[in-house]
Amino acid sequence: xxxxxxxxxxxxxxxxxxxxxxxxxxxxxxxxxxxxxxxxxxxxxxxxxxxxxxxxxxxxxxxxxxxxxxxxxxxxxxxxxxxxxxxxxxxxxxxxxxxxxxxxxxxxxxxxxxxxxxxxxxxxxxxxxxxxxxxxxxxxxxxxxxxxxxxxxxxxxxxxxxxxxxxxxxxxxxxxxxxxxxxxxxxxxxxxxxxxxxxxxxxxxxxxxxxxxxxxxxxxxxxxxxxxxxxxxxxxxxxxxxxxxxxxxxxxxxxxxxxxxxxxxxxxxxxxxxxxxxxxxxxxxxxxxxxxxxxxxxxxxxxxxxxxxxxxxxxxxxxxxxxxxxxxxxxxxxxxxxxxxxxxxxxxxxxxxx
Numbered sequence: 001x002x003x004x005x006x007x008x009x010x011x012x013x014x015x016x017x018x019x020x021x022x023x024x025x026x027x028x029x030x031x032x033x034x035x036x037x038x039x040x041x042x043x044x045x046x047x048x049x050x051x052x053x054x055x056x057x058x059x060x061x062x063x064x065x066x067x068x069x070x071x072x073x074x075x076x077x078x079x080x081x082x083x084x085x086x087x088x089x090x091x092x093x094x095x096x097x098x099x100x101x102x103x104x105x106x107x108x109x110x111x112x113x114x115x116x117x118x119x120x121x122x123x124x125x126x127x128x129x130x131x132x133x134x135x136x137x138x139x140x141x142x143x144x145x146x147x148x149x150x151x152x153x154x155x156x157x158x159x160x161x162x163x164x165x166x167x168x169x170x171x172x173x174x175x176x177x178x179x180x181x182x183x184x185x186x187x188x189x190x191x192x193x194x195x196x197x198x199x200x201x202x203x204x205x206x207x208x209x210x211x212x213x214x215x216x217x218x219x220x221x222x223x224x225x226x227x228x229x230x231x232x233x234x235x236x237x238x239x240x241x242x243x244x245x246x247x248x249x250x251x252x253x254x255x256x257x258x259x260x261x262x263x264x265x266x267x268x269x270x271x272x273x274x275x276x277x278x279x280x281x282x283x284x285x286x287x288x289x290x291x292x293x294x295x296x297x298x299x300x301x302x303x304x305x306x307x308x309x310x311x312x313x314x315x316x317x318x319x320x321x322x323x324x325x326x327x328x329x330x331x332x333x334x335x336x337x338x339x340x341x342x343x344x345x346x347x348x349x350x351x352x353x354x
Contacts, residue, residue, distance in 0.1 A: 013039040014076035014125060018059065019066050019092070021051035021221040022082040028110040030057060032080055035132045044069040046166075047220045049248060050272050054226050063248060065214070067099035076125050078106040084218050086112035088155030090140075093118060098142040108133065116140050150189065151210045153177040156217040162192055165214050166246070167202045168264055170194040172217055181210035197287060201262070201311075225274040225295050232256050233299070234327050239318045240269055247272055257299070257328040259321060261314030263287050270296040279328060279349070281335065283317060285310040301332055302347035303339065313343060 016038040023029045029052070033041060041059040043052045044066040052059050062069050070077055079096060083089025086109065093107035097118035104121025106129060108114075113135045117126040119142055130137045153162060156172035163169065164179070164186055174191035181187070186202055188194050202208065235256030240247050247258065247269055259281045260269040266282030271294075273280055279299030285306050296302070305313045317335055329350065336345065 013037055014078055015040045015042065015073050017066050017069050017073070017077060017079050018043050018052070019045055019048060019079065019081045020083075021048045021223065022084070023080055023110065024048065024051035024055045024057070025221070025223040026082055026110065028082055029055065029059075029080065032108065032110075032133065033057060036129065039075070040073075042069055042073070046214075046248060050225055050275055051221065051223065054275055061248075065096075065099075067096050070096070070100060070105070071103075076122060078108055078125060078129060080108045080110070082110040083155070084111075084157075085155065086114070088218075090114075090116065091155040094140070094142050097121075097140075108135065114138050118142060149181045149210065151179045151181070151213070151215060153179070153215045153217055156191070160218045162217045163215065164202055165208065166268070167198050168195055169198040169202060177217070179210060179215075181208065183207075186210060186213075195287075220268065221271065225271045227295075227297065228275045228277045230277040230298055231279070233329060235325050237321050237326065237328070237331060239321055240265055241314060241318065251276065251278070254325065256325075257281065257331070259283070259314075259317060261318065262310055266302065267294050270294060270300065273297055281317075281332060282347075283310045283314040283343075284346075296347065296349055298349050298351050299328060299332075300347065300349045301336070301345060303336075303343040304346045305339075305343045308342060313339065 018029055018041055043049060043059050043061050046063055049061055066079055081089055081092055083092055089109040089111045093116050097105040105118040106121050106126045107116040107118060108129055115126050115130040115135045115137045117123055117137060117139050126137050154176045156175055156177055158172050160172055161168045162172050162177050170192040172191060173193055177191035178189035179186055180189050186208055233256055235254040237257050238250045238255055239259045241261040255278060257279045258269050258273055260266040261283045263284040266284055270280045274295045274297050277297050279297050282302040284304055
């Protein structure tokens, strides 16, 4: 994709910190890069990465939260986002700004064409961004979000899934979901129909700091992933157990396949791996929450473990994954043979060997 470069005579080009797959799927990222000619574009967080990679735009990736990326970035910087609604977009910007201390934040919210200048941030940068994009500037101030034992997830739409650290813990019943933490164990206060299995999975993940946990609601991405070239059939197999957002740091060049434990984890891993052509072995028990469109690379196989739990069979399979390089197709055949009579193949994308 061709990016039109424009000069900014008033100051050095700013750094654009991009958040969320919708920013790339909508074309906003490409448009903003053309308008502002940023010195760098850093994709913050986890789930925007696939959309950013598919876009082919010249960007960098940083898996940390946007606030951490912004704090460690020198010079003028602005946050670009497209919320699922204008309200949720503003809420997101407020949360990021609240974590930056007294530094302020320039936040371009593409869902309603607004540039927020949070907490007395760089007004010249905000005005320049708004003029170039044809947006309006809004001065805004954050509400205090003191660290403590409670956490509010705002901007929810009733009925949509709610996540903590990538695990679905229930479905929203109100615009705000309030959670509490008791010695690192997450519990519900209000606004959520809990998913007991999800809370159980979250509990097994260890102590969680409620104030800094990754919390969100809604689909992770509404657009379908795009297929890429088939990965090598021989290499290392990665195991992801109910924590799909942890996959990216483990996808080195020698990965030939991923074992994903859990329905939602299988969907996330399939989505991420499709673009890279990496097949997935999904261990599921039919409790998916439709968090993003399902798609899988050639060579993928999905198993239904009912009446047994995906957790139990997943642990069994994970224990059998070799620590050395193997042929993916041989590994899949061995797993299916071992689970004969205990798990049904519900999707089989294996190809004939050349």
